[in-house]
Amino acid sequence: MSPLEMKLEFPAATAPPPPDLSRPDSLFDAAATIAMQVFPDMTLTKITSFDSGVYNQLFELDLASSGGRSGERPILRVATVKKATSDISLESEVATMAYIKLYTTIPVPDVYAYCPNAKNPLGAPFVIISRMVGQALDVAWPQLSYDARVRVIQEYARVTSKLLQCQFPLIGSLHFGTDDSPIVLGDVSLRKMCADIRAEYEDYASWKGPWQDAAQWLKASLEDELQFMTKDSLKCQSWNDQVLVLDIDTIWPIAQRIIPELLNKWTPLVASDKWSKGPFYLGHADLSFANVMVDKDGSITGVVDWEMSSTMPLWNVVCCPPWAEDIELCDSFTFQIVYLDELGRLGLSDDIIDVARHDGWRRDYADG
Structure with missing residues (x-):
C-alpha cells in the first residue's frame, strides 16, 4: 500500500473536540466510522483500551467479517492532548517503518491507515497498525x-x-x-x-x-x-x-x-x-x-x-x-x-x- 493510500483525509474543515481517551466506549462511533473506511468488508464490534502513555493511548479493535466471523484485531493508537493538533512525528514514524520494511528484515507493524492531524472523527492524530x-x-x-x-x-x-x-x-x-x-x-x-x-x-x-x-x-x-x-x-x-x-x-x-x-x-x-x-x-x-x-x-x-x-x-x-x-x-x-x-x-x-x-x-x- 502506498503512503497516499495509507493516509486518510476527512471532509470536515475543523477538528472535533479532543476525545476522552479514558472511556473507550465514547470512541466507538468515531472508531467505527474510520474502521469502515479502512476495512470496508469488516465491522467494528468492540474497542478495548490496550495500553497508555504520556503521548499516546492504544486501543484494540475487534473486527468481524460480514458473516459475523471474528477477523482482524488491529491496534488504534491515538495521540493525547499533550500533543498539538498536528503530529509530524507520526508521519515520520510511518515513513520510517515503510523504509525498514523496504530495506531490512526487521519485523515492524503493518500500517493500515493514519491521519497526522486532528481533522477526523476522533479529533486527534491516529494510526492503525497490525498487532505484533x-x-x-x-x-x-x-x-x-x-x-x-x-x-x-x-x-x-x-x-x-x-x-x-x-x-x-x-x-x-x-x-x-x-x-x-x-x-x-x-x-x-x-x-x-x-x-x-x-x-x-x-x-x-x-x-x-x-x-x-x-x-x-x-x-x-x-x-x-x-x-x-x-x-x-x-x-x-x-x-x-x-x-x-x-x-x-x-x-x-x-x-x-x-x-x-x-x-x-x-x-x-x-x-x-x-x-x-x-x-x-x-x-x-x-x-x-x-x-x-x-x-x-x-x-x-x-x-x-x-x-x-x-x-x-x-x-x-x-x-x-x-x-x-x-x-x-x-x-x-x-x-x-x-x-x-x-x-x-x-x-x-x-x-x-x-x-x-x-x-x-x-x-x-x-x-x-
Whole structure:
C-alpha cells in the first residue's frame, strides 16, 4: 500500500473536540466510522483500551467479517492532548517503518491507515497498525529461561546489524517525499515539536536540522532547551506538571546552571571522535524493554514505537542496549559479552565493535 493510500483525509474543515481517551466506549462511533473506511468488508464490534502513555493511548479493535466471523484485531493508537493538533512525528514514524520494511528484515507493524492531524472523527492524530505477535520484553523477561534471554541479546545484535546497513550522510528523520524519491531525509522529528506549549514560538523551528555532524546536532538540541527555558517559566511549569511531575523550583536553577556547561564543555568532547562526522545510521531512539516483542524462546518478533526515530552517529546505534546494562550485575557483564561476540559473528569490523564496547557514555549523553 502506498503512503497516499495509507493516509486518510476527512471532509470536515475543523477538528472535533479532543476525545476522552479514558472511556473507550465514547470512541466507538468515531472508531467505527474510520474502521469502515479502512476495512470496508469488516465491522467494528468492540474497542478495548490496550495500553497508555504520556503521548499516546492504544486501543484494540475487534473486527468481524460480514458473516459475523471474528477477523482482524488491529491496534488504534491515538495521540493525547499533550500533543498539538498536528503530529509530524507520526508521519515520520510511518515513513520510517515503510523504509525498514523496504530495506531490512526487521519485523515492524503493518500500517493500515493514519491521519497526522486532528481533522477526523476522533479529533486527534491516529494510526492503525497490525498487532505484533509475542509479548513485550518487559512482560516476558521474568518468565524467560537463561538460554532464551541470551537469544534475546543475540537477536538484538542482529537488529543492530540491520540498522547499520541503513547509512545516511546527515542527521535527520525520514519523511515521505515524491514519486521519484518516495522516502527522503529531512527535519528531525521529536515529540516535543508536537507539543502545544512550543507551537506558539515562531523561532522554534530554527534547529530542526538536518545536521552534518554530531556536534551540530547536540548543540542545536541544548540551545533549543535554553531558548525554551528562557521564554516563559510559567509555561514550563505547566508543561512540567502535566508530563514530568517534578518540582520546577528545584530543577530550574540546576538546569540553568548545567545546560550551558553541557553545551560549552561536554558537547565538544562527546562529538570529538571520527564517527561523529558520519556516516550516520538509522536509529530507533527508544529500544526499551517495552518496545521489543519476543516469543517464549527469546526470538524477537517485533520492534514497535518508531516515533522520534532518526539517523544517528554510530555510537548512538551500536552500543549494548541500556536495559541489558541495568540487569543484575553478573548477568549484565555476561550479556554485554554475548552482544559483542554476536556483533563479531555477524561480520562487523573491529573498529565498530570497539565503539560498541567503549562508547556507551557518548550514547548516554546524547540520550540524556
